[in-house]
Amino acid sequence: MDVVRTGRSSWRHGGGRASLGALVFGLACAAGAAEAAPAIRxxxxxxxxxxxxxxxxxxxxxxxxxxxxxxxxxxxxxxxxxxxxxxxxxxxxxxxxxxxxxxxxxxxxxxxxxxxxxxxxxxxxxxxxxxxxxxxxxxxxxxxxxxxxxxxxxxxxxxxxxxxxxxxxxxxxxxxxxxxxxxxxxxxxxxxxxxxxxxxxxxxxRPVTILGMGDSFASGEGNPDKAAVLGTDVNNFQESSRLSGESGWRGRLRLYPLRYKHNFDKSFGIGALWINQQCHRSLYSHQLKAALAIALEAPHVRVTYLGYGCTGAEVFEGLLGYWAARDDVPKDRPGKAGQYDASPQVMRALRDLCPRPLKGFNRFSPPPRFSWQSDLKRCAAFKQDPDILLLSIGGNDIGFSRVIAGEALVAGNHFLSLRRAAERLWIKGAGPITFRDATAAESSLSDRYHILAQAFERLLGLNASQIIQTGYPQMLHTGSGTCPHASSGEAGTAGMDLHEIFRISKPTTGADSVAFVDGLNAKIRALGAGIGWQVVTGFADEFKGHALCQPGMADGSNGPDGLRFPVSTPTGQRWTPFSPPRWQAYRPRQRWFVTPNDAFLTANTMRTLAGSGGDPHMNGRAQPVLAATLSGSFHPNALGQAAMGDAVLTALRQKLGLPVPGAPVP
Structure with a gap:
């Protein structure tokens, strides 16, 4: 700018063609010099x-x-x-x-x-x-x-x-x-x-501190940081009258792949790895990915990310109260530290942010009596103040997992009456409810959100304008319709043929699901606006065309997995349509959700049942169902989490006043 001002002054006082020519020559030289002058980046x-x-x-x-x-x-x-x-x-x-x-x-x-x-x-x-x-x-x-x-x-x-x-x-x-x-x-x-x-x-x-809290959609459930690896050895966990639609297998033993080299201990070993095993917290979480994106695109920013999302969490059981989540993690023993932590997510944040541990804040198991109002307090000053809290909460509060139990779990219609009765009992234990029941429960969210907002401000110093809340994605919308129900044939069990208990059995499930998600997101937006939170729900429509039942890879090919669960000969020597060790948990797919088949093959969460003597070969008929439901079925996969992360990132940029890459810096 100084060079340009000098040139304009020469033109004013020179007064002729020679002066104008000198000006042009001078500007050209100055421009060249400006281009060559180095700056610091x-x-x-x-x-x-x-x-x-x-x-x-x-x-x-x-x-x-x-x-x-x-x-x-x-x-x-x-x-x-x-x-x-x-x-x-x-x-x-x-x-x-x-x-x-x-x-x-x-x-x-x-x-x-x-x-x-x-x-x-x-x-x-x-x-x-x-x-x-x-x-x-x-x-x-x-x-x-x-x-x-x-x-x-x-x-x-x-x-x-x-x-x-x-x-x-x-x-x-x-x-x-x-x-x-x-x-x-x-x-x-x-x-x-x-x-x-x-x-x-x-x-x-610039220091930026971002907290992440909430439920399984916040934790990244269904996307372990290191997927389990299955081998070709087989094991029968149950008898089956149906196997991936192959009638020739009626009445034979259903065979499931064991982990590679049988790498399990008495509780089926570590299997998949998570950044936090108990909460199934993952680096694939959309909250973490959005925070990482800020760090990648803003060269002068240093992001401290503190994530606490936990599968199954609700407002009062998880965020403000104790919540055990998974029970397959070790507790403290004399001389040996475990990993069990059921403490409220707000308490975990205080544990990290306060300069010294506050009395009682390292209590990982629920005490006989606990109230967040009286037992949680803010320290005098944080080591660093949080700037933003990313939040995903509400689905478990209204019973979303119980809706899935009511819409996608059905006792098999097979000749083993005892087994059919056991499946019905298992489904009953899941507490299935209807979409209408869950919609009616949405009335409870208003009080819960207001209490949560008060807790965030009182304990973490976060006002409403610092909260970004996400809604929930469409699961069964194919872009041109909805996932079909079981009367349509195998399509009703697409992605869930590992066990006959999984199926979309009602003709209304697809349409009801779409209406329910739209209604829930509208409710969350209205409640958030009343409190002052920024609510992000626009990504829900982006999931249309990436539904739970849609096969194929993102590049248009079908790939080795499709939606079918692998079937084995009795010796495990021949698998169709693919061999379990060839499963790729994180290959780009058309679907943005974890199917029950995906969950079994990716996370393979198991439990040792009482009376089995610790032998995983004897742990019964429920294991395939547990391996699917405890491993994140019906949750966004890594691509779904990424789609949510992009929506959250847009809100993060606005809240932090950061420009879009390539945009002029004011």
């Missing part, structure tokens, strides 16, 4: 330190940077997920993600699940130490990567921070500057041969 080295290994973030940042600008602007979470899955499938992921020959089965997140700033044994983020020795929560310093926009080849540059030389390196190389202050302005400068090359005053690493 920099970015926080690890902008998402939940990933303790900076190489993990840098690898993701490199893949993100290669996405088309339109994708980075409009659908970065989905585009990144698809790209990661494609590279994993092609064995082309960077080695920091693990062995390419196996990562295609485990999923890209498997390399990160045991190297995050969440610890299963202390049940929180508070004890995590970063490489510079600081705490993850409340860190005050971070490293940056700096370079010149116009590298000066063949020269050495001194890099200065606030006037003090911090490093020296070749001017055409990127340099790392360690331990710069977070949240405090600093000046960067570069000089060569004693002369100033570039200066960037008033630079700041």
């Amino acid at each position: 920099w970015e926080v080295a690890n902008r998402f330190p939940l990933f303790r290994n900076e190489d993990h973030f840098r690898a993701l940042a490199g893949i993100y940077a290669g996405l088309p600008l339109a994708d980075r602007q409009n659908r970065p979470v989905m585009a990144l997920e698809v790209e990661l899955e494609k590279r994993a499938d092609a064995r082309q992921l960077d080695k920091v993600f693990g062995d390419p020959s196996t990562i295609w089965r485990f999923g890209w997140a498997s390399a990160l699940v045991r190297s995050t700033c969440f610890s299963a044994t202390n049940r929180g983020h508070w004890a995590c130490r970063l490489t510079n020795g600081e705490d993850y929560v409340g860190a005050r310093r971070a490293d940056i990567l700096a370079s010149l926009t116009e590298p000066l080849a063949g020269r050495d540059c001194q890099w200065l921070v606030n006037g003090t030389v911090a490093a020296t390196a070749a001017c055409d190389k990127q340099i790392r500057l360690a331990d710069l202050p977070i949240g405090t302005a600093f000046t960067l400068a570069a000089r060569a041969d004693g002369s100033a090359v570039a200066e960037a005053p008033g630079q700041t690493i």
Whole structure:
């Protein structure tokens, strides 16, 4: 700008053609000089330190940077997920993600699940130490990567921070500057041969703290960070009169694949791995993905993400009260720390945010008496104040899982009357209700949301404008209709033929489901508006055409899995339509939901039943059903979570005042 002003002044006072020519020549020279003048660009080295290994973030940042600008602007979470899955499938992921020959089965997140700033044994983020020795929560310093926009080849540059030389390196190389202050302005400068090359005053690493809370849609249920791997050995958990529609198998033993090399202990072993086993909390969660996207697209931001979503959680059982979730995690024993934690999610946040543990906040099992109003309190000052809370809650409060039990579980019509009675008893125990029952229960949400808003403000210092609440996606809308019911033939059991108890049996289920989700989202929007929350529900329509019953891959091919459950010969030597070890949990699919078949093959959650002597071969007829229902059936898969993440990201940008990538910075 100074050069331009100087040129205009010469033209005014020169007064002739010669002066005009001189001006043109001068502007051309000035423009060339301006283009060649270097400036300083920099970015926080690890902008998402939940990933303790900076190489993990840098690898993701490199893949993100290669996405088309339109994708980075409009659908970065989905585009990144698809790209990661494609590279994993092609064995082309960077080695920091693990062995390419196996990562295609485990999923890209498997390399990160045991190297995050969440610890299963202390049940929180508070004890995590970063490489510079600081705490993850409340860190005050971070490293940056700096370079010149116009590298000066063949020269050495001194890099200065606030006037003090911090490093020296070749001017055409990127340099790392360690331990710069977070949240405090600093000046960067570069000089060569004693002369100033570039200066960037008033630079700041902006700290952003995002909390994630809620139910199974928040936790990422159905998407373990490391998928279980099944082998070709078979086991019979039940007798079956129907097997994937093959009448020739009537009355024979139904055979199911065991885990690879039978890697289970008395409780079926670890199987799949999660960042939090008890809550089935996953790195594929849309809340985490949206927070990660902020870190990827905003180079001067450092995101502290604290996730607490837990499968099965409700407002009073999960967020503000104790909730056990899964019961297959170890409790503390003398001299050995377990992983069991049923404490309220708000308590877990206080445990992480407060400078020192508050009395009673490390109580992981429910006490005889507990009230959040009297037993939870806010510490005098947090290590860092949260900026945003991402929330998904309400579905369990009105009995959404019980609706699924009423609409998708039916006792088999087979000749074994005792087994049929047992299945009916099992379904009854799930407490099935109708869509109408759940809609009537929506009246309870108003009081629950208002109480929750009060708790967030009182205990976490979050006002209503800092809350982003998500609704729920359409599950059975195919784009041109709805998933068919069982009278249509095999289509009514698409994706759920591992056990005859699963089926869409009512002709009205599809239409009722669509109307129910629309009504629930409208209710949540109205309640949120009354409180002051920002409610995100627009993604629900994007799920149309990606329904639970839709087969095929995202690229239009059918792929090796389709929707059928693999069937074996009695010896496990021949499987159709594919062999279980070939199952890829995270290959891009047309459907954005986890079917019961997917859940069995991906997470394979099992239980040891009483009276079995700890032998998983003897654990009975319910195991395939448990392996499906306890593994996230009817939840968004990684692609569904990504679609939700993109919608949340748009709201996050607005709340944080961050520009869309490529947009002019004000």
